[in-house]
Amino acid sequence: MEKNELKPQITSIIDGSHEPVEKMQQICDLLQENLPTYNWVGFYMAHETEPTLHLWCQAGEPTDHTVIPFGKGICGQVAVSNENFVVDDVNAQDNYIACSIHVKSEVVIPLFKNGKNIGQIDIDSNTVAAFDESDERFLEWVNEQVATIL
Numbered sequence: 001m002e003k004n005e006l007k008p009q010i011t012s013i014i015d016g017s018h019e020p021v022e023k024m025q026q027i028c029d030l031l032q033e034n035l036p037t038y039n040w041v042g043f044y045m046a047h048e049t050e051p052t053l054h055l056w057c058q059a060g061e062p063t064d065h066t067v068i069p070f071g072k073g074i075c076g077q078v079a080v081s082n083e084n085f086v087v088d089d090v091n092a093q094d095n096y097i098a099c100s101i102h103v104k105s106e107v108v109i110p111l112f113k114n115g116k117n118i119g120q121i122d123i124d125s126n127t128v129a130a131f132d133e134s135d136e137r138f139l140e141w142v143n144e145q146v147a148t149i150l
Contacts, residue, residue, distance in 0.1 A: 001034045003138040020149045025057040032059035037130040045119035078108045082117045084136050088129040107131040111143040
């Protein structure tokens, strides 16, 4: 399935009656189940008072990395830089936190609310160089939708 084909389903989830975290979980499940290179999908959200990210929901293999300090790993770097981060080969990254030996590439897109970076969507793939600019634009759109419910 193409990414843009999922947009109506994501809009339907956002417009639904569930709580925000449940909606975010449904989006994780939808992306992970329908996009073959999206092997792990999760939302990490910034703690209100501490410089840490906390895993709110995820689809794919369970992870031990439920709290990530700002600056640590790809997710922690995005929390500081406020910029998208695409990693074609995680083995080439010095500051990478390995979640699974199968992960080959990763994309992390910050989630902004009222101009503030409040979290991010994190996608891992078992395929090298799995993500391109179309993934970045699509995931930016996903985050814009999620921001409306937070």
